[in-house]
Amino acid sequence: MRDVAKTIGILGAGRVGTALARRAVAAGYEVRVATAKPVAEIALLLEIMAPGARADDAEAVVAGSDIVILALPLSKYRALRPELFAGKVVVDAMNYWAPTDGVIPEFEGAGSSSEVVQDHLAGARLVRSFNHMGYHEIDEAARPAGDPQRRALALAGDDGEARDLVAGFIDRIGFDPVDAGPLAASRGFATGGPIFGASLGRSEMRRRLQEAALAA
Numbered sequence: 001m002r003d004v005a006k007t008i009g010i011l012g013a014g015r016v017g018t019a020l021a022r023r024a025v026a027a028g029y030e031v032r033v034a035t036a037k038p039v040a041e042i043a044l045l046l047e048i049m050a051p052g053a054r055a056d057d058a059e060a061v062v063a064g065s066d067i068v069i070l071a072l073p074l075s076k077y078r079a080l081r082p083e084l085f086a087g088k089v090v091v092d093a094m095n096y097w098a099p100t101d102g103v104i105p106e107f108e109g110a111g112s113s114s115e116v117v118q119d120h121l122a123g124a125r126l127v128r129s130f131n132h133m134g135y136h137e138i139d140e141a142a143r144p145a146g147d148p149q150r151r152a153l154a155l156a157g158d159d160g161e162a163r164d165l166v167a168g169f170i171d172r173i174g175f176d177p178v179d180a181g182p183l184a185a186s187r188g189f190a191t192g193g194p195i196f197g198a199s200l201g202r203s204e205m206r207r208r209l210q211e212a213a214l215a216a
């Protein structure tokens with residue numbers, strides 16, 4: 001775990017995006033947020049929902065951030081321009097949920113939706129995390145390190161250094177990171193899976209993920 005990131009970029013200023021922006025500002029990061037809307041409109045929203053976070057366009061947010069978090073509807077993933085993300089550490093917090101996203105054939109398979117996103121953003125160092133926790137818990141369940149009530153957050157990705165960097169971020173905003181290994185392991189984080197929506201500490205989360213990996 002390496003706590004060396006200084007700037008956090010977030011694409012999406014809805015429930016998850018603003019909750020992560022609030023936690024990141026509180027933890028001392030420089031935070032920039034973009035959506036598909038004009039910058040002035042996002043700035044007004046952030047004044048209320050995530051004071052201290054700065055609005056910008058997507059290109060500047062991605063280029064200027066040590067970690068970029070994808071907190072937009074998965075149905076919009078093709079709007080992300082792969083060339084912007086080459087070499088960047090990118091956290092995929094998105095879930096596939098057909099009742100809201102509509103049926104998207106590439107997400108109907110057995111793999112993790114993040115494997116499809118990684119294929120699209122081929123040059124990105126993608127890490128899946130945050131997707132298994134409800135947005136309100138990002139605010140409410142955060143605790144300092146060592147607190148017996150501290151909850152675990154799983155992460156997975158094919159780049160070990162990227163996982164370390166994201167683990168440092170997770171720890172600093174108030175959760176125990178659980179490194180599940182390669183991106184394929186994030187199949188165990190999916191909607192309806194063994195950790196989705198569950199309030200777990202580190203050891204129980206590790207146990208459930210190992211069990212899921214053995215069963216796969």
Ligand SMILES: NC(=O)c1ccc[n+]([C@@H]2O[C@H](COP(=O)([O-])OP(=O)(O)OC[C@H]3O[C@@H](n4cnc5c(N)ncnc54)[C@H](OP(=O)(O)O)[C@@H]3O)[C@@H](O)[C@H]2O)c1
Pocket residue numbers: 011012013014015016017034035036037058070071072073074076079080093094095096097130131132133134135136
């Ligand atoms: N809600 C939860 O508890 C929860 C928990 C874990 C994970 N997730 C996942 O996290 C993602 C976001 O969920 P949410 O509940 O926060 O959704 P939401 O409240 O609907 O917010 C979505 C945000 O994405 C923005 N957006 C749309 N198109 C965009 C684009 N091309 N580039 C950048 N931003 C764009 C929207 O802004 P504009 O339309 O104004 O551009 C909006 O700010 C989803 O994939 C969801 O499955 C949700």
